Amino acid sequence: MKDIFETIKNVAFEIDHAIKTEDLGYSESENSSGEEQLKLDVQSDLIIEKAFANVSSVKALVSEEKEGVLELSKTGRYTVCYDPLDGSSLVDVNLSVGSIFGIYEGELEGKNLVASAYVVYGPRIELVIATRESKPMLYLAMDSKFKQLGEITMNEKGKLNASGGTQQHWAEHHKTFIDSLFQEGYRLRYSGGMVPDLHQIMLKGGGLFSYPSTTDKPEGKLRQLFEVIPFALMYEQAGAEAIDDRGERLLELVPSHPHDTTPCFFGSKYEIAALKTAYGING
Numbered sequence: 001m002k003d004i005f006e007t008i009k010n011v012a013f014e015i016d017h018a019i020k021t022e023d024l025g026y027s028e029s030e031n032s033s034g035e036e037q038l039k040l041d042v043q044s045d046l047i048i049e050k051a052f053a054n055v056s057s058v059k060a061l062v063s064e065e066k067e068g069v070l071e072l073s074k075t076g077r078y079t080v081c082y083d084p085l086d087g088s089s090l091v092d093v094n095l096s097v098g099s100i101f102g103i104y105e106g107e108l109e110g111k112n113l114v115a116s117a118y119v120v121y122g123p124r125i126e127l128v129i130a131t132r133e134s135k136p137m138l139y140l141a142m143d144s145k146f147k148q149l150g151e152i153t154m155n156e157k158g159k160l161n162a163s164g165g166t167q168q169h170w171a172e173h174h175k176t177f178i179d180s181l182f183q184e185g186y187r188l189r190y191s192g193g194m195v196p197d198l199h200q201i202m203l204k205g206g207g208l209f210s211y212p213s214t215t216d217k218p219e220g221k222l223r224q225l226f227e228v229i230p231f232a233l234m235y236e237q238a239g240a241e242a243i244d245d246r247g248e249r250l251l252e253l254v255p256s257h258p259h260d261t262t263p264c265f266f267g268s269k270y271e272i273a274a275l276k277t278a279y280g281i282n283g
């Protein structure tokens with residue numbers, strides 16, 4: 001998988017350059033979830049597609065920005081599922097955004113995710129890579145190269161609380177639970193970009209990120225293959241947990257369509273245990 005990680009490092013610099021220099025307007029197309037695409041979404045997608053075209057270990061690509069699977073090589077071993085520019089609607093207000101990559105071997109389901117990576121484009125460019133065998137490793141871009149900074153381990157209990165979705169549409173038990181964390185002293189940290197929000201909780205030791213089922217989005221908003229499953233591996237390998245609203249591990253999800261979404265919760269052990277109690281989940 002070294003060739004895949006090297007390719008991700010290269011595209012990180014290219015996408016960062018595009019963010020800093022390109023037009024922030026809308027393209028004329030929509031993505032497969034019916035959302036308007038920014039020109040930057042389309043461009044970031046093309047950068048990734050072009051970069052992986054000649055990586056022989058990659059069998060196929062699945063992009064959050066496109067319908068269907070792009071077959072690359074019959075002899076390749078891995079399928080890379082990616083969200084080229086998550087949180088792109090935050091670029092015009094100059095907040096951090098990210099790219100997310102899930103590397104799957106075999107059918108596209110949680111148990112076949114072998115590694116994941118994400119890039120944060122903020123004041124600095126950071127990259128995190130995790131595999132089934134290793135803790136998330138943090139890299140910082142310096143002088144056009146990525147310098148390894150060290151492994152990420154989360155604490156049993158954190159201090160940050162980030163819950164997405166429109167609050168008006170939250171279920172009563174979710175609202176009560178989120179309020180109870182604030183009563184306990186948790187601090188709100190939510191930018192609206194999944195990558196920087198989950199990254200902050202990982203690097204600051206712990207806490208909880210939730211994107212619940214809401215009355216307007218019963219299946220949540222975040223996509224299983226490109227967003228949820230890759231971050232579930234990150235959290236579990238960092239010593240934390242990642243579950244859905246029935247208490248199932250997100251790493252065991254079996255999407256029936258590449259663009260399926262799910263309610264999801266990523267957090268330290270303490271917060272996930274509290275969530276299970278609040279949601280009436282046994283075990």
Ligand code: AFP
Nearest residue numbers: 086087088089090164165192193194
């Ligand atoms: P955009 O790509 O449309 O900016 O959406 C970002 C995102 O998919 C994810 O990064 C955030 O965690 C989530 O949406 C925020 O959604 P809410 O605004 O509904 O909380």
